Amino acid sequence: MSSSNTTSPSEAGAPDAGEVRSFPAPVLRLRDIGWTVGGATIVDSVSFDVREGEFLAFIGPNGAGKTSLFNLVSGLSPVSRGTIELDGHDVTAEAAYVRARRGLGRTFQTSSLWPGMTVAEHVGLAAQAADGTSYRIWRRADAYPEQVDRVLARTQLAHRADTCADALSHGEKRKLELAVLLVGEPRLMLLDEPMAGVSAEEVPALTELIRSLHKEEGRTVLMVEHHMDVLLDLADRLAVMHHGTLLALDTPQAVMADPTVQQAYLGEEL
Numbered sequence: 001m002s003s004s005n006t007t008s009p010s011e012a013g014a015p016d017a018g019e020v021r022s023f024p025a026p027v028l029r030l031r032d033i034g035w036t037v038g039g040a041t042i043v044d045s046v047s048f049d050v051r052e053g054e055f056l057a058f059i060g061p062n063g064a065g066k067t068s069l070f071n072l073v074s075g076l077s078p079v080s081r082g083t084i085e086l087d088g089h090d091v092t093a094e095a096a097y098v099r100a101r102r103g104l105g106r107t108f109q110t111s112s113l114w115p116g117m118t119v120a121e122h123v124g125l126a127a128q129a130a131d132g133t134s135y136r137i138w139r140r141a142d143a144y145p146e147q148v149d150r151v152l153a154r155t156q157l158a159h160r161a162d163t164c165a166d167a168l169s170h171g172e173k174r175k176l177e178l179a180v181l182l183v184g185e186p187r188l189m190l191l192d193e194p195m196a197g198v199s200a201e202e203v204p205a206l207t208e209l210i211r212s213l214h215k216e217e218g219r220t221v222l223m224v225e226h227h228m229d230v231l232l233d234l235a236d237r238l239a240v241m242h243h244g245t246l247l248a249l250d251t252p253q254a255v256m257a258d259p260t261v262q263q264a265y266l267g268e269e270l
C-alpha cells in the first residue's frame with residue numbers, strides 16, 4: 001500500500017506538541033458524501049479520512065445511517081454526491097467488485113450464509129470467486145484445499161469444516177462470514193455488527209479474532225457495533241452517526257465525554 005503522501009498531524013490526530021511525525025496517506029478518504037433516496041436524505045455531508053492500520057468504530061441510534069454509509073463506501077449504493085478515495089484513487093464511480101479487488105471487503109449485519117452448505121464449501125466458493133475463474137465450470141470450489149485450510153485455521157473453524165452453516169452457533173456463523181471475507185485478503189475491512197445475535201459467551205473469542213486481524217495482520221477496520229465494551233476495547237477512534245450526519249469523530253474517551261453525543265442518545269446508555 002502506498003504511503004508516500006502524508007497527512008498533517010492536525011488532520012490526522014493529536015501528537016504531542018513539537019513532535020515530528022509523518023502519517024501514512026489515508027487508505028480511505030470521504031469528502032462530503034451524501035445519499036438521497038425517494039426524497040429522503042439518509043446520509044448527509046459525511047467527510048473523514050482513515051489511516052492505514054486504523055480501527056474506526058461507528059455508533060449511533062437505530063436508523064442513523066451507519067449501514068447506508070457502509071453501502072456507499074463499499075459501492076453497493078451509488079452516492080448522490082461527494083467523493084470516495086481508496087489508496088488515493090477516486091473510486092466514487094467504481095462498482096463494488098472493483099473496490100473489492102482494490103482490497104476492500106465487507107460483512108453484513110444479517111447473515112449471508114447458505115444453510116445447507118458446509119463451512120469448507122463456503123470458503124471454497126469464496127476462493128473460487130476470488131480466483132476470478134468461477135466461469136470455468138471445470139475449476140471446482142473444492143480445488144482450493146490449502147486456502148480453505150489456512151482460512152479455517154485462522155478463524156478457529158477447522159473442526160467445523162464439514163458442518164453445514166445452519167448447524168453452527170451464532171458466533172461460529174459470524175466467524176464463517178469473516179472466513180469468507182478473509183479469502184480475498186482485504187486490507188480494508190468493513191464489519192457491520194459482527195457481534196449481532198452472538199451469545200455473551202462467544203463475544204470474547206470473536207473480539208479477539210477481530211483484534212488479531214487488526215493488530216497482528218495490520219488490517220484497517222471500520223466496524224459498526226452496538227456492544228460499546230467491545231468498541232472501547234478495539235477502536236482507535238469512534239465515529240457517531242446521527243440522522244445521517246457525522247456528529248462526532250474522535251478518540252473513544254473524547255467522544256464518550258462529548259455532551260452533544262450524550263444528548264443525541266437522549267439518556268440511552270452509550
Ligand SMILES: Nc1ncnc2c1ncn2[C@@H]1O[C@H](COP(=O)(O)OP(=O)(O)OP(=O)(O)O)[C@@H](O)[C@H]1O
Binds near residue numbers: 037061065068069
Ligand atoms: N434503500 C432504502 N430506501 C429508503 N430508505 C432506506 C433505504 N435503506 C435505508 N433506508 C433508511 O435509511 C435510514 C438509515 O438506515 P440504516 O440501516 O443505514 O441505519 P443504521 O444506522 O445502520 O441502523 P441500525 O443500527 O438499526 O442498523 C433508515 O431510516 C432506513 O429506513
